Amino acid sequence: MQRPIWRVCAALAMAIGAVVACNGGDPVDTEDELFITATPRQINNQGEASLIEITATKADGLKGTGKVTLKALAGALGNGSLEEQLDLVEGKASTSFTCNKVDPKCTGNVRIDGTWGETTTSVTLVVSGSSTTDGGTTDGGTTPITDGGTGTGDGGVRLTVTTSKATLFTNVGDFAEITASLTQTDGGPRANELITFDTSVGGLQVTSNDPPELSVQAQTNASGQAVVRLVENGVAGTTNVRARHTTSGAQATVPVKITNIQQITYTGTTCGGQACTIMGVNGSGFNEQAQVSFKVVDSTGNPAPGVSVTFTIPNAPTGTTVSPSAITNSQGIATATVSAGPVIGAIVVKAVAITNRVQVDSANIGIRGAKVANQGFSLACDLVNIGVYASANPPAAYNINCKVKVVDRYNNPVGTGTTVNFKVEAGNIENSVATKAYSPTGNNADEGTGTVRFNTTGGTFFPVDVPPLDAAPNQSPFPRDAEPRGPYGQLTANPRDGLVTIIAYTRGEEWFSDSNSNGVRDSGEQFIDQGEPFVDSNDNGIWDSGETYIDEAPADGRWNGPDGTWNNDTSIWTETRMLYTGRPAGNLAGHVYITPAQFAEPCTGGVPKGGLTYVKMYYGDDFFNRPQAQGTAFTASHTASKGAVRVLNSGLLDGYGFGMERRLLNSADQTACTASSAICSWKVLFTDWGNGYVSDAEIKGATAGDTTGCQNDTVTLGTTVLNVTTFSATTGGIQ
Template identity: 40%
Template sequence: MHRPILRVGLALAIALGVVAACGGETPEPQAPEFLISANPRQINDQGQISQIDVTAKNADGTAGTGTVVLKATAGVFTSGATEETLPLAAGKASTGFLCNKGADAKCAGNVRIDGTWGTEVTSVTLTVGSGTPPRDGGTDGGTTPKPDGGTPDGGGGTTGTYTTVVTTTKPLLVANTGDTTVVTATVTRTAGGAPEANASVTFNTTLGSFTPAQGTQTATATTDSTGKAQVSIYVANTPPGTARITATYGDGTGIKDLPFSAISSIVYVTGSAKALLGLDSSGRETTTPVNFKITNSAQQPVPGVEVSFEVSGAAGASVTPTAVSDNNGVVSTTLRSGNSVGVAIVKATVTATRGSTPEVSANHPGTPIVGGKPSDTGLSVDCTLKNLGALHALPPPRVVNTQCKAKLVDRFSNPVGLATPVQWYAEAGSINSPVDSRPQQGTTPSADTGDAVTTFSTNGAFPPYAVTPLTTSNPSEMYQGDPTDPNGRNPRDMTVTVIAVVAGEEEFVDGSGSGPTAGQTNGRWDPGEWFTDLGEPLVDRNDNGVWDPGESFIDTERVDCSNPNAPPAKNNRWDGPNGCWDNNTQIWRSIHIVYSGPLYTGAGMASERYLVYTPPDQPYSVPAGGIVDVSVRWADAYYNRMSPDSASFGVTKTGTRGQVSVTSDANAFAYGGFTINYVKREGTTQPDGTVRLGALCDTGKPTPPNSSTSPAATRCVRSAEFNFLPGGQIANVRLTGGSGVGGPVTSTVELKANHGFSTSPVVQFQAIYE
């Protein structure tokens, strides 16, 4: 709170000897002095300018430092704002103020301007009227007023026929440089405030020059129709100080004190920038403030200094080109990413020193611009083990874990460097969800940047959903019993669908198709280009590509392709591919895990094709010194093969004649009864809204007619396609004949399937060694 100034009372006390007579009493300490004056104090509501002058002194009488904040209850300062921060130069500052009722209805009657300097506050009140204001000059009777603060204050103007107000574009200039700013003198008639056109105004300065070289401290300029005359003032390599600029026309003189400040250094403010940014098209954080601090040789902050910014290291990145330091000497720019990855380095240079030797500049250490939003283009999902021995327990499941990973990349195949949550869903068992992808550490991505790794466990819901065969026309699709009976076993009964879901954009092929941009690559999707249309995320437990009752799906906010301006909305039902490229949706992939058990030794082994010998003729006749190879295809109860963890085959025979051996890929991954191809096919919307799948999607050919309009009838659609095989594990048994001495010997060959965690089933067949 501004305290009353008691200079008169204190002087009187000293004159009367009161202080001395009180036996050494300590005199009351002086208070800081903070004054605001306005000239004229009465203005019209048509834009007449009043000069606002500030004087600040410390308690010890020295000139105040720092900045003053002025705030008006109506109207604006000549900067165009209702609040303005002014740096103090030799304890003084000035600006202009006007109140135009056409722009601000509150411009009537008393308008207060409040000032704050540190903990000190004060104010000045102006009277705004619609008529011609009297020539008050700040005192009654039109006499020349005593300037506030006791001395000319670097901003006031004389009162007469004309009023002149001086302002500068910059609040200060940088000493010892070629820094420059525009000086504007606004001349109005004191009576009525009308601008004075075609008036020749004389400018003078005590420091600097009105030309780039030193020596020109007087200049003239003519006012325009708004009463404004302008010249440029240059530091002209002048050392630090304060330039007192005067502008005179007739009996009206305006004064402006302009500091020439010494700048020692500019440094990056550690930690002001974000660690990472996404690409501009990512929908992620794409901007960050980058702050620098300006100080003088005494390491004191310097406010009001213009700084220029530039950025390098990442194509397309940009920065706010210029800014001015605040009360704390801090100046800030905004770094915005482009659509290229890299490390964006912002350089800040005190504008007045650009091109000089040396420049006053600094670099920030760099902000990595990493991959954008996840794109379906490169999304991949896989699990370390996809055949788990969950059926090797009574009751099942045996608890087995495996890691699953989703790899996130953007449309440019850059790994997504920002931590991104990935949701995981499983038909059976359990899976940790959500998990964040690994963010980029440092300035370059590592091999696992963008990886979202989770753990799937068989410990959870059991069993997987029982399904019927997809087709009975394929003799390779194995099944037990009646194919229409869901209790009849087939390989897909123990197949678990797992999906990974993440917010991102659908895949497109830049420059493809036959639309208006065919052959042109611009980094974005354009109508007529091939794209891959996704339905809503679906745990498709019966593998038919569409939702069926009981299946889990994610109801997303979908765009209505026929009305793209409508806000995306949920509809409480599963939706297939919608016919338009979605840049903000839930992208997803499926992967399949098989639960397997001991190889089958129950009833119907041969009739139900659980065990198949090739060649089928038994007993096998092995000639002396000869070789007979027997392929044994052996499946578990669901026609799948052994889980590859610690799996092996062993073989023995009775008798001493000849030899037997076995080879197998028991430790290699395979499902057993099928393989799965994850493909893209042309999908064409039918009249009933379903999508008919056609040929494999060839994005090198033209898109069908009308593909540039939405929704597109034909586009690419993802499909998981099962290819069926005779189920089970193959063991290649080699029978090697002996010397042939003596008659034929019949041997029993025993093939054993081994796992370290369960009993080892055995099958036998006969061989006759000649």
């Protein structure tokens, strides 16, 4: 909104009761308003000072910014000259004005002109031989207020008085230094002279150990200066502190406002200059420090500079610290510095200006894991065994959720929201997912996790055909049995032909043990070495030509394996496998059978009365793998009229059906990784093979009191997979 300049002048005249010089004539539109006030409006020409306060407001109502230039027609502004330029803070600025009688113009009306951009205004003071104050108030600020009065007697002296602060605040132990300077009229200092100081509000001290008094005396030093302290005593008001040269009677005053602190508010948290709600634990390299800011205002809502604010963190995680205190700046802002420790948590910073009266808590700040490490980085799918081959036209369509989790070297969830990428040997998967970031206000149960969908359709259907593994009796830490095998068309079938490898990869660091808990890897601390991510399609633990790999550590056109050195910024990865299975291959010898083939010699031995015997059921598919759990059930029957038979498993649990484990091995000799291993690396190990085993079946003899003869018995066991049942039988006798 634009305002006519004559309205500005009229408002100014009403506000200060002074003569206001305006550029007369017709109203001229302007965008801004500038006000200048003088407190007091009448001063003497013997050193009394007036506080000059400036308020600048933009046309849109916002507080003015930039600089204001003041020009006095006589006397001296706060910088000791006729012209002074002031910075606007929250739309305000202040300085002082004195008019010494040695300047012949220091009598009657003296005008001070102000200019802010294109806006001008002025204020007029009355300078006389005696002082009459109007009890006006001052604004906050730390600009020293200078007085330059001249006394009489004793050959003529000049006395000036200044304050280190224009405003004090109650109940915070605030004080200002009041300095009286006594010189000869020719400028020479007057040492060892007695100065009397008086105040009407607060108290005066010569030293900080003295009790506050309304009037004290101090002696000038070699520089002609006497310094006392004006301290607040809990009472608000405005005082003109008077300094009087005892011998000559020369005196000068300086105005100081003592006001109440009204409120402290939290204004924000930054990390590296940017707004943030999350910090990383010590050593993560992510937001390890944060600046938490608070604003203190006085009873008029203006910024309260120079106030000491103390900071604490209630129930801080181990190692997390905060700077103990800070002094508010010219805008009333006090800033705490928080340094994260190695332990995660959620904190608030408590800022206290006046205990139990003026205090506030910051918003929630999370201290979280921030850098992914390759030890706890994991990938797991809701199902691992799926009946993809149990279809007239494979692949059967399956959509499986897989969950990835990212943690730091201390196994804390990484709460920054991390992009994780994926590759598969067969089937189809989303390219990437962003893990859940820490929320200062929400539920963080799934922090650091992300979910993707794996589909059996789309992409490459068949897993890679791989040669069977021979026995490895010296494999550490567990020996490996020879993998089952058999003809399958032109191929040799084995269980690993059904395995599909899925990898997840992201940027992070290779985990290290941090044995001394200093957040930095030191020489000798164990680490997990890892090469570039690759899809291990043939499950042998090494990259082979034709296998997909991620060329980014470094990007040089070839796969790079573990390099034997710890890397703090590299491509890290994890892997999991799914197993494609079918229905039991009843037409293939060695895939579906019961062992032992006879549970007892028919009626030459047989299961004794009251006795039990057991057989094992093997229902392997074309690749010697057991069927999926979902949709699989068992049946059992027998021909004898006595005894009983039952399958011990009521149903299958999801699983591979053979021994496979991703383990850390000592990189030097491929034995088990222990605390003494210098470097370890991940490898998938295979141990024993299930051959399609699904359950034991129990065959029960006749009751102990049975008197009938032995009966031959045929036990028929069945496994139903997705509504198709495969049977097998075993024979024996029931005593």
